Amino acid sequence: MSAREATRKVRRASRREVLWVCPDGVEADAALAVAALPSRVAWGVWRREIFDVLDTGDGDLTRAGLAVVAEDGQMRLCRAGRWQARGALARQDLAPGGGAGGPAAAPVRPTGALAARLPRRLASRTLEVVGRLRRQVRAGTWRDEAGRVVARLRLEAVSAADDGPSRRVTLLRVTLPVADRAVGRAIVQACRQAGLQRRSVLALAGLQARLLGLPDPAVVRPRCTAPAEAPAGPAAMALAAALLDAMRRYEDGIRRDLDPECLHLYRVQLRRLRTLLSLLRRVLPPTLQDGPREVLRALAKRSNPLRDLDVLLQDEAACRRQLPEDLQPCLDKAFALMRRRRNLERGRLVGLLRSPRYAAALDDLRQAFLTAAATPAEGAAAAPIGHVVHRRVEKLFRRLVRRAERLPRGTSDADFHRLRVQCKRLRYLVDLFRPALAAAPAAGLTAVLKDLQAVLGSLNDQAVQRRHLQELIQQPVAAAASWPAAVEAALARRLDRRRRLLARRARQRLRALRGRSVARLVRRLGDREAAAADAVARAPAGRPV
Template identity: 30%
Template sequence: MEQVNTLLVFDSVDPNRLIDTLSQNFSAEAKTPHRERRIYYDTFDWALYNSGMSLYRSSHEYSLRSIQDDRTLQTVEWKSNTPLNFIEAFSENVVSEKLKKVLAIRALLPRGRLDSQIRTIHILDEFDKTVLHVQVEKIRAGTASVINLVTLKPVRGYRKHHRQVAQLLRGIGDERKPTEVFKLLLGAAGETPGEYSSNMRVQLSPDMTARDATVIILERLLEVMRQNAPGITADIDTECLHDFRVAVRRTRSVLGQIKDVFPAESIKTFKKRFAELGQASNKLRDLDVFLLNKQRYEAMLPAAFRPQLSPLFKLLQSDRDKRQKEFVSVLKGRSCQSLLNKWETFLSSPTQDGAENPKDYDRPAIELARKYIFKRYTQVMALGGTINDSTPDEELHRLRIQCKNLRYLFEFFSSLFPQAKATTLIKQLKRLQDNLGEYNDLALQQSQLESIMSRSTKKQNENVQSAAATGGIIAMLHQRQQVVRKAFSKSFNEFSGGKNKKLYRELFA
């Protein structure tokens, strides 16, 4: 059985006095103290923390650790001043493969800087062999108060000494779990691990009024928009824009689907303005998706043809940089700031004095949720049932939008229903959405690549070669699109099956 570290936090700790305390019961040898600076990293959405890991740099080394049991998972020597390209630097093994899934396309950001004064004390047995390492740290984050941390690091085969020292120190220190210590350290640096998530994170109650529930949902979406705006401006990674856009779409979905909660005239302008805000970033998001798929596109071609895509991606990157600046101007502009501020004010006081409340204003939230979820489900079933192999793409697009709106309603109101049953329905809906979404993306990518092919580059010969390679990608995308289209019937039949019907009626009818 692997031994784990014991961590204790002290109100104050003097290494010399601690040595004296330990020496009264054990043979102790103290090493020369040294200083260390640690810079912790994580993604904007705390992907490492949410997966039970932490990453920090100290001196010329990066350490990936488990925050569940304080184990070192892997270390990487890094002497360059250039920021670590994390995934590529870690060797190919189980850890790095896991990290690829955890980090995906998110960038690593500095999350906190801590300065430590460290002294190590070795506990020795009667043969002067080290049987336990006691690490004493005084940790500061800027001008924050000192955190006094003592870590007992066991040596394999000497559990008794670990247990005895831990018992002694528990009398004067407060033992903490590694996750608690990690939060304490990052808290001293001004961070709250796990603070951001793009998920709805709303807790509604069944008897809450429809107006109150809707306001809570919309306030959460506004919070996500505001949280991601600085990341878009700084161009941290493409997911800040993605999360911002999803929050805007969800807001528009609420205003478009949940009627008779706010006076129609009072939200008319907001619906129009949020639609314009979403449209302002459409081109930027399309270009982000193209560039994120670069390796996928290259893999579609024989190796000899892949370099011919370079002009295409240079053009896309140039366009993307231009669109990024344009959208940042929109985001920081007076019109956008006014929209968000007025929206916040409206949500905090959604009624007007003397105005008659809409008919669903005081309706219990659970009744509102059932009404709109079942209505949208019925529409999805009706439209999906008419689609066959010869149905125009426009109808598939309509069904995709219907499914997306149904999914949003689930996300808004999921806390009102049994989680296991709601999760079953969401998973089945997501499989249908994946099919419709991929089909739409493939069609859109083909159309956009055809448009890009018509644009010239400086070298005519290079243009011809690039166009040929791009044409090859379009052909592969078209081929994949046909496969996805044929898979629609199976996806919809699974969604519209008897078990699903029964569950929808049980929860929402």
């Protein structure tokens, strides 16, 4: 028998962690010591620490289940709720004076190993100190009657620096070094007898958000909260007001130029709001059927140039990898010109966001939405929201499938773009009203549309990059720099190769979209009984952490 085969047959001891939360008024160490008899629990001394937690302004990092902790002049990436240095995934040095005990750290961008461990969407975001936490830790062991260690305990009392009564929590982590079911059942029984409440490890992200006072996900990414039988008009108007509030949360980040993602997320909420007002136009009050759409269309048009330049500049590293070292100076001048153009477009957009006219227009729009949401529904607006949305989804899906079937072999960028817009509108509608639809079909259809939209979005970004690069090559500055033909040819080859790959992927996704399984998901969206059962299951807001 080889060494590899012998190793493969060895059963390794598993380590499993169970998370418990101590309700207010329960002293976990004392209660557990009584409940654990005849076993014996021994505790060590308390260790205390204080640290800053960095995140985006909307808590994007915490929602991804991650945390960046600043302490002793260094920040480390950890899992949410696991702030100790031992479990760090990556580290990055801070500027002098940053971290716990010093002044609030300035906004910082992840770099190096820390940025590499983050999802691509989060690696470009700017992090700021969103709160300071105090943590008291006490380690312990759980021994049986024979004195054998059957579990290792870790008691953590975590609170916000302001000591708010609703921002404190006590956790008990139980690690079972040996996979013994009998021991596990005995520990679970003792913890319940002590008054502790079991939680999933996934709840740590919500715990971290509550401690730091981060916005609720329902505020950052609003969805319809009305049941399927609710009147469509008021439900749509309440959601429109929530979407407008979510969109305006990113204005400060755009004005401060924190990161390009602020503008992207601003535009995402703007598109979701435009989709809502356009697709459910018949259930809206007559005064809100056209005016708001014109205002929002103008906002989207004003922000388009800045977003296109952000996407192009984010692809700078990929462009440079396609060219040899001796041709890099030409790209230096081209991207410097793009940055100057971006600064100009950003100045125009920030001027709009700071104008009293912009603030007054959106304030009036929000008030109109809230007034319409509080008005009793009549006529088409009184139809059940679940039925109205399901009919619109079916119509949009049939239209999308017909366009996909008629797609010519040599599809142009404009054809792909029109297909992308239809896909995006359908996905936004399903996602916005998912609580009013059958949950399982809505989740399945959203996943299919999201996958297709990602490929079509990459195709659109590639078309925008080509257009901007051609404009730059024709600029007088670039012509004066005697732009070599080799540079243009190398970039064209790269973009053509990338486009062929993306077009092939897009056709594969479109063939899957025309399959029977996707059509079955669309039909099942309007299952009233399933939607009602899902609403009942979602009714509890979740057990408090």
